[in-house]
Amino acid sequence: xxxxxxxxxxxxxxxxxxxxxxxxxxxxxxxxxxxxxxxxxxxxxxxxxxxxxxxxxxxxxxxxxxxxxxxxxxxxxxxxxxxxxxxxxxxxxxxxxxxxxxxxxxxxxxxxxxxxxxxxxxxxxxxxxxxxxxxxxxxxxxxxxxxxxxxxxxxxxxxxxxxxxxxxxxxxxxxxxxxxxxxxxxxxxxxxxxxxxxxxxxxxxxxxxxxxxxxxxxxxxxxxxxxxxxxxxxxxxxxxxxxxxxxxxxxxxxxxxxxxxxxxxxxxxxxxxxxxxxxxxxxxxxxxxxxxxxxxxxxxxxxxxxxxxxxxxxxxxxxxxxxxxxxxxxxxxxxxxxxxxxxxxxxxxxxxxxxxxxxxxxxxxxxxxxxxxxxxxxxxxxxxxxxxxxxxxxxxxxxxxxxxxxxxxxxxxxxx
Numbered sequence: 001x002x003x004x005x006x007x008x009x010x011x012x013x014x015x016x017x018x019x020x021x022x023x024x025x026x027x028x029x030x031x032x033x034x035x036x037x038x039x040x041x042x043x044x045x046x047x048x049x050x051x052x053x054x055x056x057x058x059x060x061x062x063x064x065x066x067x068x069x070x071x072x073x074x075x076x077x078x079x080x081x082x083x084x085x086x087x088x089x090x091x092x093x094x095x096x097x098x099x100x101x102x103x104x105x106x107x108x109x110x111x112x113x114x115x116x117x118x119x120x121x122x123x124x125x126x127x128x129x130x131x132x133x134x135x136x137x138x139x140x141x142x143x144x145x146x147x148x149x150x151x152x153x154x155x156x157x158x159x160x161x162x163x164x165x166x167x168x169x170x171x172x173x174x175x176x177x178x179x180x181x182x183x184x185x186x187x188x189x190x191x192x193x194x195x196x197x198x199x200x201x202x203x204x205x206x207x208x209x210x211x212x213x214x215x216x217x218x219x220x221x222x223x224x225x226x227x228x229x230x231x232x233x234x235x236x237x238x239x240x241x242x243x244x245x246x247x248x249x250x251x252x253x254x255x256x257x258x259x260x261x262x263x264x265x266x267x268x269x270x271x272x273x274x275x276x277x278x279x280x281x282x283x284x285x286x287x288x289x290x291x292x293x294x295x296x297x298x299x300x301x302x303x304x305x306x307x308x309x310x311x312x313x314x315x316x317x318x319x320x321x322x323x324x325x326x327x328x329x330x331x332x333x334x335x336x337x338x339x340x341x342x343x344x345x346x347x348x349x350x351x352x353x354x355x356x357x358x359x360x361x362x363x364x365x366x367x368x369x370x371x372x373x374x375x376x377x378x379x380x381x382x383x384x385x386x387x388x389x390x391x392x393x394x395x396x397x398x399x400x401x402x403x404x405x406x407x408x409x410x411x412x413x414x415x416x
Contacts, residue, residue, distance in 0.1 A: 141391040196284050226353070244315030255288055255291055279300035279302070325356055365380070
């Protein structure tokens, strides 16, 4: 006869969670509230299971999930006395579902608007619910010059959320970016940017063409190439041919006239502090991009080289053209040199020749891009501020400005 074990195995199934109480206090924020509440909870000998505290316009909301004590009524009375002393409103109710483990398919949904209306947020929240998602937390990332909110969503995959939100974002005239809630968002990354109409405003080749008297003709070909209607290399060579005879000194004038995208310096300066690496990959020209890289502190640069003979442009390009495939190849090469996985790269671009680069990156961002590019990218940003990219990385405007103040960098104050 076999002797049964003294400790028989337990039945399969999840371990039951302890019963919990959700304690919520709301009222005007001031020092000492949190410590007073926890001192009261300590007297009941409860365990803290979960908690969250936010302050909105000097109004505090504190939620604490605790295990149920042996004497619930005494705890309620003690908490009420504390709330009365603090002039706050108290709610105590059974905790339900709060101890479930977080979803492994969670996502960050970043919403950008200028302005961001209540109607737009209602539409976004409705779409998240339709995808089966639940908004667990909302954090403001910026209020000026755009309103940016980060929504932590559980219960729905990033793919399902993107499908639901893409059309709604266009309908509401806002930007919505969806990213997986994983460690990549917090790690050092390589950011690879297009230059023309992304890092800078306008197109360099059109600025050079103005010196040759053919700006309108070049601009028309550029627009068609960026929409993907023309082969990029063929269109580039035909446009460069029109520049024959332009004095090389015109390139200095063009560089001096370049205007960076608003927020470009802020983004590079801030993310370099965090260890990020930067690259620019352009269908433009090294005579411009190499100077930009030095000026901004960008680590890598790749572009086409204009041939110059006897101080004038010949209308030809030296070496192979950096085209759509070349941009993606450069991204992979720079990632290998930095020592990061391609999944840890971010690509930012606006034209059809950026599509392969956007697809190769871990996160491809269409920045004020053509419709075909917006549709193909992981996410789109359509506000004219390049530093909004940082909100997608979980970095708030307040953190950016605090870092600048600590470094002695002056930034304009937002309107009251």
